[in-house]
Amino acid sequence: MEIDAAAEAEDDDLLRLFGHGEARTIEARRWLSQQLGAEEIAMDMHDLEGFDEVIRKLLATLPPERVLSAYAPEERLAGLPPEQVLSAYAPEERLAGLPPEQRVAGLPPEQVLLALPDEVLRALSDSYLDTLSAETRAAIRARIGR
Known part of the structure; x- marks a missing residue:
């Protein structure tokens, strides 16, 4: 029998977790998280076809900050290029706390x-200004008005 059809016919959230539907109750999500928390059961579940999809569904029900709270800061940033991380901050925030040098x-x-x-x-x-490149000299002169 097709899991999706049975889940809908029986209005069964546990079956929905293993099909393509979304769990509608907190009890179903709690059951899944309990099962994933048990090491020996989690290993068996990990081998099930579609396990990754079930996990994605479960994670999608949680707010991002709750999911990220399970990871250390360096794990949250792993794989992100520095430019992407820094682009989230204004220049003054990037430099805050650094000594001038x-x-x-x-x-x-x-x-x-x-x-x-x-x-x-x-x-x-x-x-001294005359020893600088034309571009730098022009930028300085524009700022100081001479």
Whole structure:
């Protein structure tokens, strides 16, 4: 007999868990989580055809933060490229807590100059500014007005 048809005919949530339907009761989800919690039963269930689909259904009923709470922070981020993780944060959040020398680490000297406040840039002599690349010099002059 087809599991989906039997589940609907009998209005049986336990059968729905093993078919393509969604469990409608918390009791069915609780039963499944209890079964998955028992190591020897979980191993047997893991071997069942469609086990992954059943797990996906169960996880879909939980809020993401509850699912993620089962993992350590490094496990939550495993497999994500750094750019994707960092894109969730504003630049000032990315740099919060870093000392100034780490904030500019790896930048060429002219780029470090552009990180300085305007008051410091105003203190630079014209003869020093003339030693910089045209692009950096133009950016600095635009900021300090000279």
